Amino acid sequence: MKLGFKTFLVILVSLVLITGTVFSVTNLRFFFPVQVAGALAVLMDGVVADFNSEHPDIFVEPIYSGNYDQTMQKAVTAAQGKNPPDVALLLAIDIFSLLDMNLIEDMDQFLVGEDANFTEPFYAGFLENSMIDGVTWSIPFQRSTPIFYYNKDHFREVGLDPENPPKTWEELLEAAKKLTIKDSRGNVTRWGFEDITDDTWTIQAWILQAGGKYANETGTESYFDTPEVVKAVEQWTYMTNVERVMPRHRSYGAASQDFVAGAASMMFNSTGSLSFVKSSATFDFGVAPLPGEAKTAVPTGGGNLYIFKGIPEENKEAAWTFVKWLSKPENSARWSIGTGYIPVRKDAFETEALKEFAEGFPYILVARDQLDVARREMAFHSNSQIREVFLTTLQNILDERVPISAGLKQLQEEVEMILAPFKQ
Amino acid sequence: MKTKTKKKILPWIFIAPTFFFLGMFTYYPAFRSLFLSFMRMNMATPEPVFTGLDNFKRAFSTPLFWQVAGNNLFYAFVTVPITMALALVLALLVNQKIFGSSFFKTTYFYPNVIPMAAASMIWLYIFLPGYGFLNYTLGKIGIPSIEWVSDSRFAMWALIIVAVWKNAGYYMVIFLGGLQQLPTEIYEVATIDGASAWRKFWKITWPLLSPTTFFAFIIAVINSFQAVDQIYLMTRGGPANTTNMFVYYIYQVAFKYWDFGYASALTVILLVLLLIFTVLAFFFMERRVFYESGERL
Numbered sequence: 001m002k003l004g005f006k007t008f009l010v011i012l013v014s015l016v017l018i019t020g021t022v023f024s025v026t027n028l029r030f031f032f033p034v035q036v037a038g039a040l041a042v043l044m045d046g047v048v049a050d051f052n053s054e055h056p057d058i059f060v061e062p063i064y065s066g067n068y069d070q071t072m073q074k075a076v077t078a079a080q081g082k083n084p085p086d087v088a089l090l091l092a093i094d095i096f097s098l099l100d101m102n103l104i105e106d107m108d109q110f111l112v113g114e115d116a117n118f119t120e121p122f123y124a125g126f127l128e129n130s131m132i133d134g135v136t137w138s139i140p141f142q143r144s145t146p147i148f149y150y151n152k153d154h155f156r157e158v159g160l161d162p163e164n165p166p167k168t169w170e171e172l173l174e175a176a177k178k179l180t181i182k183d184s185r186g187n188v189t190r191w192g193f194e195d196i197t198d199d200t201w202t203i204q205a206w207i208l209q210a211g212g213k214y215a216n217e218t219g220t221e222s223y224f225d226t227p228e229v230v231k232a233v234e235q236w237t238y239m240t241n242v243e244r245v246m247p248r249h250r251s252y253g254a255a256s257q258d259f260v261a262g263a264a265s266m267m268f269n270s271t272g273s274l275s276f277v278k279s280s281a282t283f284d285f286g287v288a289p290l291p292g293e294a295k296t297a298v299p300t301g302g303g304n305l306y307i308f309k310g311i312p313e314e315n316k317e318a319a320w321t322f323v324k325w326l327s328k329p330e331n332s333a334r335w336s337i338g339t340g341y342i343p344v345r346k347d348a349f350e351t352e353a354l355k356e357f358a359e360g361f362p363y364i365l366v367a368r369d370q371l372d373v374a375r376r377e378m379a380f381h382s383n384s385q386i387r388e389v390f391l392t393t394l395q396n397i398l399d400e401r402v403p404i405s406a407g408l409k410q411l412q413e414e415v416e417m418i419l420a421p422f423k424q
Numbered sequence: 425m426k427t428k429t430k431k432k433i434l435p436w437i438f439i440a441p442t443f444f445f446l447g448m449f450t451y452y453p454a455f456r457s458l459f460l461s462f463m464r465m466n467m468a469t470p471e472p473v474f475t476g477l478d479n480f481k482r483a484f485s486t487p488l489f490w491q492v493a494g495n496n497l498f499y500a501f502v503t504v505p506i507t508m509a510l511a512l513v514l515a516l517l518v519n520q521k522i523f524g525s526s527f528f529k530t531t532y533f534y535p536n537v538i539p540m541a542a543a544s545m546i547w548l549y550i551f552l553p554g555y556g557f558l559n560y561t562l563g564k565i566g567i568p569s570i571e572w573v574s575d576s577r578f579a580m581w582a583l584i585i586v587a588v589w590k591n592a593g594y595y596m597v598i599f600l601g602g603l604q605q606l607p608t609e610i611y612e613v614a615t616i617d618g619a620s621a622w623r624k625f626w627k628i629t630w631p632l633l634s635p636t637t638f639f640a641f642i643i644a645v646i647n648s649f650q651a652v653d654q655i656y657l658m659t660r661g662g663p664a665n666t667t668n669m670f671v672y673y674i675y676q677v678a679f680k681y682w683d684f685g686y687a688s689a690l691t692v693i694l695l696v697l698l699l700i701f702t703v704l705a706f707f708f709m710e711r712r713v714f715y716e717s718g719e720r721l
Contacts, residue, residue, distance in 0.1 A: 073679045097682065100467040187568045198574060198662065249574035249663060254553070263554060382467060385681040395664035399576050421468035 026318040028060045031078075031088040033071040033303065043338045051325050058318045060087075068303065072097075075308070079103045084308040086319045092129035092304045093379035095137055096219045100381060100422070105307045107136040110320040118324070121345040125300050125374030132218060138304035139323050140344040142335065144271045145298045145374050146202045147367055148291065152284040154179055154190075154265040165266075165288040169209070169235055172266070172291045176245035179265035192245040194255045194267040195236070197398060200390045202268045204299040204378050206232035211294035219380040220423050224390070225405075225412040228294075233397060233404055240398055248398045259285075270301065271367045275340035278361065287363040289370040298370060299377045302341065333357075342367045380415075381422040389414050454695075460688035467682050479689030488665060488673075489690075496669040499580065500648040503587045508640060510588065511595030516625075518596070519603045529600070533593035540590065544657035547586045548573065551658075576666040579659050583667055586654055591647070595640050602636030603629070642705055646698055670694050 030048065034040045041064045048062040065071040068091050075088045076097075084103065098104045107130075111118055119127055119136065126140040152162035158178045166172040176192030183189050196202045207214055212228020215221065223229060239246040250258070256273045258264040260280040268290060269277075277285065290298050305326065307319045325331065329347040333354040336343040342364065348354055349368060358365055380386045393411040396402040402410075461479055463472035483489045514532050518525045535543065550557045551572035559569045572582040606629065614624050652671040655661055661668030661676065668676075674694070678687035 069680065076682065097467060101470055101682065185568075247571075249571055251574070254574070257552075258554075261555070382681060385683075388676070388680070391662070392664045395576070395662065399664065401576075401664070 024057070024314075026058050026314050028058060028086040028315060028318055028322060030060050030062050030322070031065045031071050031075050031085040031090075032062060033065055033068045033089060040339055043335075047326070047331065047334065051322060054325075055321065058321060060322055076101065076103065079308060079310065082310065084310050086308060086311050086315050087322055088306050088308065089141060089303045090306055092126075092138065092140065092143070092300070092302060093377050093383050095129065095132070095304075096379060096381040096383055096422075098306060099132075099137065103309055104137055105309055105316065107139060107307070110324075111136060115324070121329070121347045123344060123346065123371045123374065125371050125376075126344050128376035129300065129379060130304060138306050139327055141303060141305045141326060141332075142339070142341050143300055143302035143304075143344050144341055145300055145367065145370060146196075146205050146268045146290060147271050147274075147298075147363075147370065148266070148288045149259055149269055149273075149277060150266040150286050150288065151259070151262065151264075151281075152286050154262075162284070162286065165286060166291045168291050169293045173239060173243065173245070176239065176266065177243060180245040182244075188244065188247075190262070191247055191258065191264040192266065193239065194247060194250050194258055194264040196252055196255060196268065197236070197240075197247075197249055197394065198251045198391070200378065200387050200394065201270075201299065201301055203232060203236065203394065205268065205290055205297065206235060206293075208297035208299060208375055209290070209293040209295060210235075214378045215376075215380055217376075219383070220419055222380065222386070222412060222415045222419065224393075224415060225409045230405055230408055233394070233408065236394075237397060237404060241400060249395075256280075271342055271364075272302075272340060274361075274363050274367070278363070287366045289366065289373070295373075297373045297375055300374045301377055336364070340364075342371065380419065382418050385418055386415050389418075457688040457691045460684055461692045463685045463688075465683075465685040472685065475685070479686050480693070482686060483689055483693060488668070491665055492668050492670060492673045495580065495665075495667065496649060496651075499584065499587075499651065499669060500645055503584050503591075503648050504641065504644045506584075507588050507591050507644060508595055508637070510592045511640070512599050512637075514592060514596040515599035515603055516629075519600060529596075532596050535590045535592075536594040538590075540653040541657060543586065543590055544654045547582070547589075548658055551582055573658050574663055576663045579663060579667045583651070583654055583658065586658070587648070587651065591644070595644065598640050598643075599633070599636060602633050606632050638705075642702060645701065645705075649694065649698060 032044055034044070044062050044064070048060050052059055063085070065074045071088065072090050072094055075085055075090060078084055079101075090098070119130075119139070122140055125145075126143050127136075130136050130138045130140060148165060150162075150165050155162040155165075155175075160175055160178060166175050172193065179190070179192035180188060181190040204214060207229050210228040210231045212226055212232065213223055214229070215223070236246075240248045252270060252273060255264065255267050255269055256276055259267050259269070260277055260282075262283065274287070289296065305323045307316060307323065311319070326335075327345070329343075329345060329351055330353065332343045332345055332348040333351040335341065336348065337353060337357045343349060343354065349358075354364075378387075389411060393402070393407050397404055397407045460472065462474060462476060464475045464478065465472040518529045518532065538546075551559075553559060553571045553574075554569050556572075558572070563569060570578055572578050610628055610632075611624060614628060619627070649669075650671055651669055652675065655667055655669060655672040656675070659667040661672050670690070671694070674687050674690045677683050677690060
């Protein structure tokens with residue numbers, strides 16, 4: 001009896017294996033990062049399981065690989081060990097690093113025939129980071145922009161109109177001055193405004209708004225010593241060190257913690273923090289597009305899907321099928337509802353699921369409307385290194401160890417040295 | 425004849441597994457690093473090109489390299505003496521035959537059992553600006569909130585606090601081992617002669633304990649040059665590289681900037697530095713250490 005069952009099992013397993021080889025299931029390995037652990041990995045497992053059941057000839061194995069940095073490290077080291085993932089979800093701005101190491105396939109080879117207009121419904125601001133010289137290298141998937149959060153209760157308290165958030169730098173500064181509370185010894189007990197000063201993302205918004213730019217399309221030129229960049233950094237330092245209405249150091253997490261605790265009245269933060277703020281804030285809060293200066297603009301951020309080189313031909317086709325499926329309007333909407341990321345394509349907003357979701361979560365529509373002014377995120381060759389020296393410079397300036405224009409001039413020189421080998 | 429061959433082969437078989445893994449995961453990577461340290465291999469040059477000592481020259485002419493070295497020296501010079509002094513005091517305290525001394529031993533050793541990653545997360549909460557435990561307590565006595573891990577004046581000290589808290593118990597156990605080996609007769613004689621506790625410590629315990637102290641010192645210094653997990657989790661080397669230290673710097677260069685040639689050169693520099701330190705330490709300090717025979721070596 002017992003033996004019979006075992007034999008049955010052996011036969012079953014062999015059958016599965018044999019049919020597997022007969023129908024030749026293509027196995028794909030998909031590396032993906034999760035910024036806030038747990039729930040999203042479960043969500044991704046569910047999404048991939050649905051793909052697998054719809055596609056009996058493809059089996060995708062979702063491999064949770066840490067945060068973006070760690071996923072990049074795993075993908076690169078795996079590829080260098082001649083065992084690349086088939087598909088990976090990596091930062092959009094890692095495009096130059098992946099190209100320099102010759103690790104990714106171009107997407108243009110798939111964008112033919114019935115898929116020729118595949119990228120049409122995607123938001124242009126998201127696609128900008130996928131394209132170099134007209135060639136598409138990645139497909140946007142999990143994307144975000146900075147967005148403006150404000151505490152409506154605090155606005156009422158100091159006599160500001162809660163339905164009319166600041167629209168210019170000047171208005172933002174005035175509001176921040178009113179909202180900041182200092183005790184008798186001058187210590188700040190409530191910050192009028194917080195920005196993410198320990199990353200180089202939201203400063204890009206200020207640079208764009210000042211009418212400036214940071215990088216060219218091919219990632220070989222930087223513009224850190226231009227008057228617009230100086231103006232953006234000056235505004236930051238003015239708010240932190242002169243008016244003292246904004247703290248010198250904040251991370252994404254610390255700023256959203258402060259905001260929901262009522263220790264900060266306004267902040268720039270990622271759309272990715274929307275779910276957290278919504279679930280944690282015990283007060284009436286509002287979300288609005290970022291204020292502008294010479295113009296209104298925000299950078300994009302987040303991750304794109306890449307297909308790796310060095311995989312068999314049939315895996316490439318299967319990988320494209322998977323990428324295409326993940327990007328379907330319904331799946332884009334599903335991912336967005338589950339995570340709070342902005343859907344990457346316009347038609348996702350026409351799905352029933354997302355329409356219904358937006359009724360309870362109208363902030364996502366504010367984020368969507370801001371996409372019209374969303375621009376390419378800062379991306380260079382040797383991007384991580386340049387981000388690091390940029391951040392170091394910003395922190396040195398905010399901490400008053402280096403004067404603004406001298407610091408940015410030196411930064412520009414340093415970055416030019418890093419970029420020199422990529423200029424031919 | 426047969427048994428003789430067997431005798432010769434058998435030990436090799438026994439050490440083979442260890443040797444294999446050491447070779448795979450220690451010696452091969454070490455030699456590979458040495459090899460790559462003479463190569464240019466980065467994103468602009470994916471295939472390695474021989475460049476002689478360029479990577480080393482680059483390190484010595486990079487201000488960040490010197491900043492990292494300075495940070496690491498500062499970290500070592502502050503954490504090692506504080507940790508060891510604290511460990512010795514704790515060891516002397518729990519070595520006394522008082523009620524509950526094993527409870528205290530366990531308590532003091534406990535931080536060492538917690539993985540550094542978990543300990544760093546705990547301390548991140550303690551260090552939170554405004555409502556973290558430390559700032560809350562400081563606030564009670566009128567000290568304004570300090571942004572421990574994100575203010576460049578305090579970030580290094582935050583790391584030092586965590587390191588001391590984490591490691592003191594470990595060195596306490598080492599000192600305790602040393603203390604319990606000390607001969608009791610000498611203390612009895614000293615007591616009869618009317619020596620004070622202070623005098624007994626300086627004239628008996630301290631000199632007799634010196635082999636242990638020496639061992640603990642070497643380990644502590646080497647450890648402080650291997651600090652990386654708390655940096656990765658708490659400060660990421662920031663703000664503005666004020667907490668960037670050797671191993672984290674190597675990690676950044678290798679796995680964030682993909683510059684393997686330069687990273688290998690940094691690894692070799694660190695290795696050589698630690699080797700020189702160990703040799704020097706043995707050479708100079710051995711003369712001042714009493715070994716069990718009581719002779720000055």
